[in-house]
Amino acid sequence: MTRIDRRTAGVYVIAATPFAEDGALDLQSVDSLVDSYIAAGCDGMTILGVMGESAKLSADESLSVMRRFLARAPEGFGTIVGVSAPGLDNLARLGREAMEAGAAGVMIAPIPSLATEESVLNYYAQACEMLGEDVPVCFQDYPQLTGVKVSADTILELTRRHPQIVMLKHEDCPGLNKLTRVREGSGTESTPRLSILCGNGGLHLCQELARGADGAMTGFAFPEMMVDVVRLHAEGKPDAAEDLFDAWLPLVRHEVQPGLGLALRKETLRRRGAIKSSKVRAPGPKLTAADLAELDRLISRAEARVPAAGGRLAA
Secondary structure (H helix, E strand, O other), rough: OOOOOOOOEEEEOOOOOEEOOOOOEEEEHHHHHHHHHHOOOEEEEEEOOOOHHHHHHHHHHHHHHHHHHHOOOOOOOEEEEEOOOOOOHHHHHHHHHHHHHHOOEEEEEOOOOOOHHHHHHHHHHHHHHHHHOOOOOEEEEOOOOOOOOHHHHHHHHHHHHHHOOEEEEEEOOOOOHHHHHHHHHHOOOOOOOOOEEEHHHOHHHHHHHOOOOOOOOOOOOHHHHHHHHHHHOOOOOOHHHHHHHHHHHHHHHHOOOOOHHHHHHHHOOOOOOOOOOHHHHHOOOOOHHHHHHHHHHHHHHHHHHHHOOOHHHHH
């Protein structure tokens, strides 16, 4: 069983949750979606995150879709399961179910009611105790969504106090200097190394890699871009990595639009044959004719520019 640890690197793409046009779970599309991520060269995936519309799933649906994702993932393809929940009992229950089904670890974001950094420390102490020390944890730092600001010092303190907190999903923005502080503060005599994978839609991926990130964890609908950029950077070719990223940049930028990005990503995944429907559960955006025309043009331009920059379009 593949489990995340302090050296985990690469691309763990954030997975969408496929729905049929009537809003029901589309488990067959889970299979094709996982296959598309594997074809793109991803090292793993993260499910039941924000892009996975986890807040719109019932408890039974969460278990059902989680088990299908994990059943489809081949050996060595790590799957992190988002288990954030208002109540720690529910969090721990889903976390244990995930690990028993073969997850690589769980991801937990601070709940919005945590008003101080001391309360963040106390919350994670309880969560880690309830999960059990054998469950690897990814700390999701996403203050734009949670409203909870957590300093680099507190993140480092969390991983010192709890050896099972082995990974940071960094998506504070602006956050490059914070990333630097975490990287420089971990892997020292006093603080164990912390794996850092970055979100933010991939918008700052090249700069994050230069600052010491180990890879990406976001839901860009062409994950082969992230795979190739991370690989080139690891090979010591930062300029080639950035040249390739620049060819993709208009689509990356387009997808990170607040409130609309999920619909754009799911429509792109549908066009690529990864899922059957681009349905977003309510409340959620619906693309207009103008939105679709813009997406057509941006994808067409990327398809022309990416190969010239040495990139690829996964089947």
